[in-house]
Amino acid sequence: MSNNVILEGMFVTLRSITVNDAEITFKWRQSDRASLLNQGAGDVEQQKNWISSRPSSEYNFIIELKSGAPLGMLSLVDIDNFSKHAETARFLIGEEDAAKGVPAAVESMKLLYDFAFGALELRRLYGTISAENHLMIKWQKYLGMVEEGRLRKHYYINGKFHDAVYLGILKEEYLSITLPKMKSLISLALVKPVSNTQNKL
Amino acid sequence: MQREELVRDIVFDALQNLNDEFADEDKIEITMDTCLFGVDATLDSLSLVSVIVDVEIGIATELGISVALTDDRAMNQEISPFSDVRALTNYINLLLSETSGE
Numbered sequence: 001m002s003n004n005v006i007l008e009g010m011f012v013t014l015r016s017i018t019v020n021d022a023e024i025t026f027k028w029r030q031s032d033r034a035s036l037l038n039q040g041a042g043d044v045e046q047q048k049n050w051i052s053s054r055p056s057s058e059y060n061f062i063i064e065l066k067s068g069a070p071l072g073m074l075s076l077v078d079i080d081n082f083s084k085h086a087e088t089a090r091f092l093i094g095e096e097d098a099a100k101g102v103p104a105a106v107e108s109m110k111l112l113y114d115f116a117f118g119a120l121e122l123r124r125l126y127g128t129i130s131a132e133n134h135l136m137i138k139w140q141k142y143l144g145m146v147e148e149g150r151l152r153k154h155y156y157i158n159g160k161f162h163d164a165v166y167l168g169i170l171k172e173e174y175l176s177i178t179l180p181k182m183k184s185l186i187s188l189a190l191v192k193p194v195s196n197t198q199n200k201l
Numbered sequence: 202m203q204r205e206e207l208v209r210d211i212v213f214d215a216l217q218n219l220n221d222e223f224a225d226e227d228k229i230e231i232t233m234d235t236c237l238f239g240v241d242a243t244l245d246s247l248s249l250v251s252v253i254v255d256v257e258i259g260i261a262t263e264l265g266i267s268v269a270l271t272d273d274r275a276m277n278q279e280i281s282p283f284s285d286v287r288a289l290t291n292y293i294n295l296l297l298s299e300t301s302g303e
Contacts, residue, residue: 032224101242139250184271
């Protein structure tokens, strides 16, 4: 099973996934937004088996709102403590409506980066995304990930081979580029919204 | 075309780009009153970043001016520039006015 680490943010908490999350995580993996991820479990039982077989070397998190409502998932895998790198993976906001107006995706990734570059003392994070997943690629690049390559026809998704975009970020890039942008985006959720009445005046 | 109209079209185009990625049932209505991020938000932070990126690129391409929509200034506004489309276009026009010394 995954390590029992809890990462607390202002809007979300990351806690370790358990087999009790099998049903909801399986449901998320069936959603439209998950259609560009690589293939997951075929049913809830397989999802339970997958969760229970996660090695202790991985950090597999459930993203929760402060109310305790589960929102999505995010992982840190293939951690190499000698070369100081790891892969960010399995990032999915499953409850899309609950995430509207909340900087959940940004704060979740910030918590993971802080953990990886801070407590784990890693120097580099990387990941692959289907080249068809335009929103996620745009998001990751805006937040400092650099495209380092392209793996041709790397994923087989929905009966079609997709290229994978290979992205990476160094600790110094995170601190100088990503972190300020993340803090801004998180703070935007704290700025008072305009009221409709005021807006139309 | 007036600059205000151009800015509005750039924001609309950014939202249309988002709609192009969404399934039919998730597409958002694009008007000046479309709520973006905050109370009654239409967007999550993943989609918000897509809009920010496309608007910043659109302003640079169409007007040749570089604007940053998520700097300290945006955070320190009394009213969020990302409340709705009208607030965002007003904020961009404010930034552009200052840049051009109007």
